[in-house]
Amino acid sequence: MFRPEIKVIDCTVRDGGLMNKWQFDGKFVRQVYDALTEAGVDYMEIGYISSESAFSRDEVGPWRFCAEDDIQEIISGTEKKIKLSAMADIGRVDHDDIPPSSESSLDMIRVACYVHQIDTAIDLAHHCLDKGYEATINLMAVSTVGLRELEEGLDDLAKSRVPVIYLVDSFGAFYSEDIETLAKKYMESLPGKTIGIHSHNNQQLAFANTISAIISGINYLDATLYGIGRGAGNCPLELLISFLKNPKFKVRPLVKAIEEQILPWEKKISWGYYVPYMITGTMNQHPRTAMAHMESKNRDQLIEYYDQMTSTT
Amino acid sequence: MFRPEIKVIDCTVRDGGLMNKWQFDGKFVRQVYDALTEAGVDYMEIGYISSESAFSRDEVGPWRFCAEDDIQEIISGTEKKIKLSAMADIGRVDHDDIPPSSESSLDMIRVACYVHQIDTAIDLAHHCLDKGYEATINLMAVSTVGLRELEEGLDDLAKSRVPVIYLVDSFGAFYSEDIETLAKKYMESLPGKTIGIHSHNNQQLAFANTISAIISGINYLDATLYGIGRGAGNCPLELLISFLKNPKFKVRPLVKAIEEQILPWEKKISWGYYVPYMITGTMNQHPRTAMAHMESKNRDQLIEYYDQMTSTT
Numbered sequence: 001m002f003r004p005e006i007k008v009i010d011c012t013v014r015d016g017g018l019m020n021k022w023q024f025d026g027k028f029v030r031q032v033y034d035a036l037t038e039a040g041v042d043y044m045e046i047g048y049i050s051s052e053s054a055f056s057r058d059e060v061g062p063w064r065f066c067a068e069d070d071i072q073e074i075i076s077g078t079e080k081k082i083k084l085s086a087m088a089d090i091g092r093v094d095h096d097d098i099p100p101s102s103e104s105s106l107d108m109i110r111v112a113c114y115v116h117q118i119d120t121a122i123d124l125a126h127h128c129l130d131k132g133y134e135a136t137i138n139l140m141a142v143s144t145v146g147l148r149e150l151e152e153g154l155d156d157l158a159k160s161r162v163p164v165i166y167l168v169d170s171f172g173a174f175y176s177e178d179i180e181t182l183a184k185k186y187m188e189s190l191p192g193k194t195i196g197i198h199s200h201n202n203q204q205l206a207f208a209n210t211i212s213a214i215i216s217g218i219n220y221l222d223a224t225l226y227g228i229g230r231g232a233g234n235c236p237l238e239l240l241i242s243f244l245k246n247p248k249f250k251v252r253p254l255v256k257a258i259e260e261q262i263l264p265w266e267k268k269i270s271w272g273y274y275v276p277y278m279i280t281g282t283m284n285q286h287p288r289t290a291m292a293h294m295e296s297k298n299r300d301q302l303i304e305y306y307d308q309m310t311s312t313t
Numbered sequence: 314m315f316r317p318e319i320k321v322i323d324c325t326v327r328d329g330g331l332m333n334k335w336q337f338d339g340k341f342v343r344q345v346y347d348a349l350t351e352a353g354v355d356y357m358e359i360g361y362i363s364s365e366s367a368f369s370r371d372e373v374g375p376w377r378f379c380a381e382d383d384i385q386e387i388i389s390g391t392e393k394k395i396k397l398s399a400m401a402d403i404g405r406v407d408h409d410d411i412p413p414s415s416e417s418s419l420d421m422i423r424v425a426c427y428v429h430q431i432d433t434a435i436d437l438a439h440h441c442l443d444k445g446y447e448a449t450i451n452l453m454a455v456s457t458v459g460l461r462e463l464e465e466g467l468d469d470l471a472k473s474r475v476p477v478i479y480l481v482d483s484f485g486a487f488y489s490e491d492i493e494t495l496a497k498k499y500m501e502s503l504p505g506k507t508i509g510i511h512s513h514n515n516q517q518l519a520f521a522n523t524i525s526a527i528i529s530g531i532n533y534l535d536a537t538l539y540g541i542g543r544g545a546g547n548c549p550l551e552l553l554i555s556f557l558k559n560p561k562f563k564v565r566p567l568v569k570a571i572e573e574q575i576l577p578w579e580k581k582i583s584w585g586y587y588v589p590y591m592i593t594g595t596m597n598q599h600p601r602t603a604m605a606h607m608e609s610k611n612r613d614q615l616i617e618y619y620d621q622m623t624s625t626t
């Protein structure tokens with residue numbers, strides 16, 4: 001599936017960091033950066049841009065902030081061929097925390113928001129555009145948004161100057177038919193804008209849903225190395241790159257980075273298809289209780305978790 | 314997706330056994346049998362039916378043979394509410410090894426064959442029908458079959474009395490578009506017959522491809538508990554049952570069986586999404602070299618395996 005408009009955004013450090021509080025060392029981030037560059041990936045989302053006051057550096061690693069000094073430690077001495085992105089969470093970053101793009105190595109800021117935060121997100125994304133960045137709005141947890149509210153939100157986004165709007169399956173609850181239906185809705189409601197997809201793998205459908213998105217005309221595609229990401233994780237980048245069959249993309253550097261940097265983390269943290277994540281996915285729920293269950297000593301006690309989640313009392 | 318014609322066939326013991334030489338103990342098989350029955354699954358494929366001379370009982374467990382005595386040890390004392398199936402491999406079972414269905418607890422025999430074995434498979438499947446069983450032919454590795462050969466094979470199958478023909482993605486190489494294209498081809502070429510799907514998970518598409526198959530009109534659906542099966546494994550039964558939303562199906566007994574019987578095996582054998590299986594899947598190759606790599610002490614040396622597989626010399 002070769003379509004020149006397609007852009008691939010790697011979220012390994014940003015979404016993977018949700019599983020280890022961004023405790024990736026410099027070597028990890030540098031090797032991911034090199035591998036993505038060599039593989040021809042378009043964007044590397046290197047973390048979140050946050051106020052220093054929103055988190056303590058004692059608790060979270062540098063990629064919760066994406067300070068320019070930390071970025072420089074990764075990219076200095078390289079010929080930067082990949083665009084860098086950071087995600088901004090509503091309420092965790094102030095306008096003043098965002099430097100002018102001339103003072104930053106970041107190329108794009110993606111504003112993540114829930115449907116009731118769309119106005120605030122548009123304001124922040126416009127601010128990023130005005131400071132010289134590319135900007136997107138990533139509307140999360142759409143699987144829980146009612147039709148009227150979605151239509152109103154999309155109308156507001158249509159009127160904005162934000163050029164890229166993401167369809168985000170935060171809970172891994174969507175089947176490919178949902179993606180097709182929503183892609184159509186987004187494209188009809190957002191004429192002239194580019195649509196993106198960010199999927200989660202609770203039902204082993206993150207890659208399949210990304211393919212459905214491509215077929216439906218979605219052009220910004222999120223993925224991570226070996227699917228690392230919150231809970232069940234994301235669309236595996238190596239599968240997506242292999243599928244796209246664009247000669248500019250290469251799989252081998254990704255396999256190497258998985259071997260050297262991702263597999264060691266796989267022995268320490270548990271993302272991917274596990275029954276608790278499957279349960280929240282099929283129930284269209286946030287994965288937080290599943291993540292807590294996976295962290296507990298009872299992680300293999302599946303039926304206890306199932307009964308807890310399906311209890312009607 | 315509620316369609317009364319849909320039948321779900323669990324292959325946990327049969328396909329999972331390819332990973333441990335069918336060394337499941339009686340307690341495992343009995344609990345799977347009970348769980349599938351309670352979950353409302355239509356068929357349990359309990360193993361292969363083979364000549365005693367084809368394998369040594371010192372090397373493989375009882376479910377490589379499916380002797381009636383062994384089946385009785387599982388089902389005796391139960392009210393049998395689920396149909397039992399066994400798979401027959403061409404060349405590993407003689408007509409005389411198959412008892413009349415009146416002397417067997419098996420309800421269905423599925424004949425697995427490659428495209429050049431179709432005539433032999435039809436002969437064996439007719440023999441099973443004549444002995445009173447339901448029968449299917451499972452045409453393996455279709456991803457490697459050329460169009461002319463496929464059309465000839467389907468023509469032969471169309472003329473047979475075998476009522477169910479399977480589309481088998483042995484190598485986990487298909488995308489959903491392949492499934493749609495082939496489902497259409499099978500249905501046009503095999504008027505009046507039922508089509509089945511058996512998928513592998515090398516590209517994390519086993520469940521997605523099973524959904525595509527359902528949408529395309531395929532009615533016999535193979536799956537296994539937690540996806541246990543050769544190499545990358547199969548479509549996870551718990552996901553499929555959850556998707557089907559037929560009130561006759563229940564997920565809870567499956568979660569319980571996964572906790573009590575499948576997770577202990579997961580600590581001993583490695584099925585599921587691993588990079589070596591992904592590599593054979595994307596290359597449309599048999600997983601045997603990936604399985605050997607996964608068994609070796611070099612299993613995490615991914616780039617070595619990748620280079621070996623992609624070497625053009």
